[in-house]
Amino acid sequence: MTKLLEANNLGKRFGQQTAVSDINIHLSRGDVLGFLGPNGAGKSTTMKMLSGNLAPTHGQILINGIDLLEQPKQAKAHIGYLPETPPLYRELTVREFLVFCGRLNLLAGKPLRIAVDKVIERCGLGDVQHRLIGQLSKGFQQRVGIAQAIVHHPAVVILDEPTSGLDPIQIRDIRHLIREVANEHSVILSTHILPEVQMLCDRVQIIAHGELLFSDSIDALSKQMHASSLQVQLAHAPSVRELSAIAGVVSVQTISDSTFRLHYQPDNDPTERLVSLAVAKGWQLRQLVAEQHSLEDVFMKIVQREEISKDA
Amino acid sequence: MLNLARNELYRLFLSPLAWVILALSQALLAYLFLSHLDYFMQIQSQIAAIPGAPGVTEMIVAPLLGNAAIVLLLISPLITMRLLAEERRNESLPLLTSAPLTAAGVVMGKFLGSFAFLLILLLMVLLMPLSLLLGSHIDLMQLASGALGLLLLIASFIAIGLFLSSLTRQPAIAAVATFSLLFFLWIVDWAGQSGHNDAGWLGWLSLLKHFEPLLQGELYTSDVAYYLIVTVTFLLLAIRKLDNERLTG
Numbered sequence: 001m002t003k004l005l006e007a008n009n010l011g012k013r014f015g016q017q018t019a020v021s022d023i024n025i026h027l028s029r030g031d032v033l034g035f036l037g038p039n040g041a042g043k044s045t046t047m048k049m050l051s052g053n054l055a056p057t058h059g060q061i062l063i064n065g066i067d068l069l070e071q072p073k074q075a076k077a078h079i080g081y082l083p084e085t086p087p088l089y090r091e092l093t094v095r096e097f098l099v100f101c102g103r104l105n106l107l108a109g110k111p112l113r114i115a116v117d118k119v120i121e122r123c124g125l126g127d128v129q130h131r132l133i134g135q136l137s138k139g140f141q142q143r144v145g146i147a148q149a150i151v152h153h154p155a156v157v158i159l160d161e162p163t164s165g166l167d168p169i170q171i172r173d174i175r176h177l178i179r180e181v182a183n184e185h186s187v188i189l190s191t192h193i194l195p196e197v198q199m200l201c202d203r204v205q206i207i208a209h210g211e212l213l214f215s216d217s218i219d220a221l222s223k224q225m226h227a228s229s230l231q232v233q234l235a236h237a238p239s240v241r242e243l244s245a246i247a248g249v250v251s252v253q254t255i256s257d258s259t260f261r262l263h264y265q266p267d268n269d270p271t272e273r274l275v276s277l278a279v280a281k282g283w284q285l286r287q288l289v290a291e292q293h294s295l296e297d298v299f300m301k302i303v304q305r306e307e308i309s310k311d312a
Numbered sequence: 313m314l315n316l317a318r319n320e321l322y323r324l325f326l327s328p329l330a331w332v333i334l335a336l337s338q339a340l341l342a343y344l345f346l347s348h349l350d351y352f353m354q355i356q357s358q359i360a361a362i363p364g365a366p367g368v369t370e371m372i373v374a375p376l377l378g379n380a381a382i383v384l385l386l387i388s389p390l391i392t393m394r395l396l397a398e399e400r401r402n403e404s405l406p407l408l409t410s411a412p413l414t415a416a417g418v419v420m421g422k423f424l425g426s427f428a429f430l431l432i433l434l435l436m437v438l439l440m441p442l443s444l445l446l447g448s449h450i451d452l453m454q455l456a457s458g459a460l461g462l463l464l465l466i467a468s469f470i471a472i473g474l475f476l477s478s479l480t481r482q483p484a485i486a487a488v489a490t491f492s493l494l495f496f497l498w499i500v501d502w503a504g505q506s507g508h509n510d511a512g513w514l515g516w517l518s519l520l521k522h523f524e525p526l527l528q529g530e531l532y533t534s535d536v537a538y539y540l541i542v543t544v545t546f547l548l549l550a551i552r553k554l555d556n557e558r559l560t561g
Contacts, residue, residue, distance in 0.1 A: 014560075051410045055559045076412040087407035091326045103315040104411040148407065 003062070004029055004078075004186045005050070005156045010059035012045055019045045020210040022059075025188075027156060032182045034201030034218075035190040036299070042210040043190040044084060047160040050188065051081035064155050077105060080154040080185070084161050086145025090134030094125050094144055097133055098151055105152035115151055123147040123177060139170030143177065150181055157185045163196060175200060194299055198222075208303045221298065229291045230262045230271060231255070235284035246270050246277060261291070313421045316408070320425025324391070330429065333390065337383050338436055344379045345440045348372045369451040373441040374527050377458040380437050381465055381523060384430065385494050388466070391429060392473025393487035395422045396550075400481040415554040419547055423474055430466045434459070454529035461526030464539035465519065469494060471546035478553045494519070 005027035012020045020042040027033055037043045048054035050061060052068050052075065061068040061075075068075040089097055098119060102112045120129050123143045128136060133144055142162060149157050162178060163171045178200055181187060191197060197204055197218070204221050206214035214221070237258045244252045246262075248270035253261040264270050271290070278285040324330045352371045359366070399405040408418050438459055444450050472493055477486040501518035515521050519542075522535040 048406075051406070053406055053409050053558060073412045073414060076410060079410065081406065081410040083403065083406045085403040087402070087404035089323060089404060090402070091323055096322075100315070100319050101407070101411075103319075104408070104413065106412060 003027065004031075004064055005188070006060075006062040007050060008060045010046065010049060010061065011057050012042075012049060012054065013057045018210055020049070020056075020207075023207070023210075023212050024215075025050070025205065027186050027188060029155075029186055030182075031203060032187045032189065032201045034197035034204045035188055035207065036192070036194065036197055036204055037190075037207040038192055038303070041208045043192075043207060044160055045210075046207070047081075047083075047158055047188070047190055051079055051083075051158050052076050053081070053083075077152070078155045080149030080152065080157040082145045082149045082157075082159045082162060084164065086141055087148070088133045088141060088144060091132065093130050093132055094136070094147075095120065095129040097144065098147055101148045102151050107152055115153065119147045119151045122150070122180065124173075137170075139166055139173060142166060142170070142174055146174070146177060146181065150185060153184075155186060157181060157187045159187065159189045161191055162189065163191065163193065206299065206302055214302050230264070230274070231259065231287070231289040231291055232262065232274065232285065233259045233287035234278065235286055236282060238281065238283060246273055248273065258286070313413070313417045314424070316413070316418065316421025317424035317428065320395075320422055321428050324425070324429050329390065333387050334433060334436070337387060337433060340383060341376065341380055341437055342440065345372070345376050348375055367451070368444060368448050369454050372444065373450060373455055374458060376437075376441060377455075377462060378523075378527055380434075381462060381520075384433075384462070384466060384469060385498060386491075387433075388430065388469040389473055389487040389490035389494065391426050392470055392477055392490060393483040394477070395426065395474050396477040396554075397480050397483040397486040401483070409554075409558065415551045415558070418554060419474065419478075419550045423470055423547060426470045426474070427467060430470065431463075434462055434466065451529065457529045457531050458527050460531070461523050461535075464526075464536060464543075465523055468519065468539050468542040468546070471543040471550075472497075475546040475550040475553070478550045 003026055005025065007023065007025040010020060010023045010025070011018070023046060025033070025046075035043055035046065045054065049056045050068075052061075052072050055069065063075040064078045066075040066078070089100075092100065095116065098116045099112065102115055107115055120126055123146060125140070125143060125147060128140055133141060136144070146159070146162065149159070159178065163174050166174060175196065178187065178189065182200070189197075189200060198221075201218055203217050204214065205212060235258060237260070240252050240254060240260070243249065243260060243262065248264045248268035249262050250265060251263045253263070255261055262270065262274070271288070275285065275288070277283075349372055352368065396405070399408070409415075413421075438455075441450065441455055473486070473490040476489045476493065477483070480486050480489075497517060497519045499518070499520070501515035501521045516538075522538045525532055525535055
């Protein structure tokens with residue numbers, strides 16, 4: 001598979017302080033890579049380095065096989081970058097601005113017009129294309145920011161916290177747009193919102209304190225999320241003893257008169273036995289939820305595990 | 313690069329600032345032009361008899377261009393202050409730095425955009441002396457030399473302003489710093505004139521000192537070189553500054 005973006009041993013020091021150390025990032029065609037970390041972990045610094053806005057202290061970045069540090073001009077033509085604050089000229093209309101961005105990225109004439117028309121349509125900016133950017137809502141400004149990053153059809157699109165500071169509906173729209181963008185481009189997305197990664201990305205890299213802690217597919221992350229407990233609600237609840245007698249159940253926790261949490265061994269799932277028993281004995285099953293660790297839990301676990309191993 | 317310059321100029325004209333500057337400086341210079349003209353009409357009959365007396369060009373055109381230089385000194389900080397400082401404050405600079413453009417391209421684009429604006433101003437000012445051609449004869453070569461002087465002056469003003477604008481994220485600071493530096497370079501030769509002969513090199517630094525001969529129609533290579541050196545130096549400093557930002561963050 002061709003690597004569209006390859007960063008090896010990337011590191012950045014500000015004076016004495018190490019912001020990012022020895023990070024490796026690989027992005028193949030069609031990948032959506034989630035770059036996850038708490039605030040101050042070095043996400044934005046890494047994004048800036050990948051987009052050529054900040055020179056790394058050491059390491060190498062290849063965009064489409066072109067060295068970003070040695071041939072920045074050629075390499076940058078393959079990148080679309082949306083920083084944390086969308087870089088917009090508020091006094092221009094959406095269309096004027098996108099035409100300017102297209103020209104900045106060496107488009108001209110008819111291809112420019114086609115590219116701008118297409119990006120306006122893709123980002124749903126048709127109704128506002130003749131309005132001033134300064135008058136648009138934040139959600140639309142963010143759309144213009146994304147449009148700006150993809151107008152020249154780059155191979156790699158780098159989005160730095162694209163949903164921060166938006167309301168829930170705007171977040172949903174922007175996520176929808178990002179998924180649409182991912183159909184045609186490889187995307188790197190940085191965020192501190194975990195469900196976002198789960199929804200949008202194929203692969204995840206978790207970074208904390210400038211170090212890469214986790215790098216795998218989203219499925220591998222989900223596996224880590226698998227917990228071993230069930231939450232059941234029964235209208236005619238039996239005694240706790242009866243529930244704990246079910247094969248595989250390790251312990252029972254009473255939440256309310258009718259609601260219980262059953263812990264079980266991961267390799268011995270009692271769900272089926274519980275359901276058939278409930279039918280046979282007329283417990284009247286109302287609710288059965290396989291509990292999952294939230295991504296937050298997993299994330300905290302990964303970050304904490306690293307901290308413990310560092311102390312040891 | 314030219315795209316950037318065009319965008320810069322276009323955005324300038326979207327703000328009222330550009331129109332206000334053009335209108336007010338034109339009005340101010342028109343008033344000065346008329347008063348010079350008036351004065352010349354009054355004394356014309358008296359000096360007509362004196363051989364070698366100053367003509368229309370010396371009496372009206374040269375002072376007008378001299379005044380235009382002062383006006384440009386006052387307004388160019390207002391034009392250049394926003395060039396990079398405002399981009400930085402709006403955090404829109406990454407748009408340019410992540411585009412396939414070198415730092416030199418960004419700086420030159422910004423420079424040419426502002427240069428084009430002040431060029432428009434200059435052309436409008438030059439229309440006034442040219443209007444004298446309707447009723448009189450003027451020394452076109454002296455006018456051209458004065459215009460060249462203003463052109464060089466504009467270039468160095470913008471280069472200085474652009475560099476100072478690259479240092480800060482507050483346009484107001486950029487404006488004040490630019491104005492102070494320009495004014496200092498304007499008056500620095502006063503020290504040279506005050507009798508200390510060893511301070512003569514200060515005069516060489518002065519923006520004004522190199523402008524005066526051009527105003528009189530005397531074209532020296534050293535004066536032209538001075539302005540070009542100032543312009544190129546400050547442009548290079550601005551490029552260095554932008555590049556350095558990428559390296560150190």
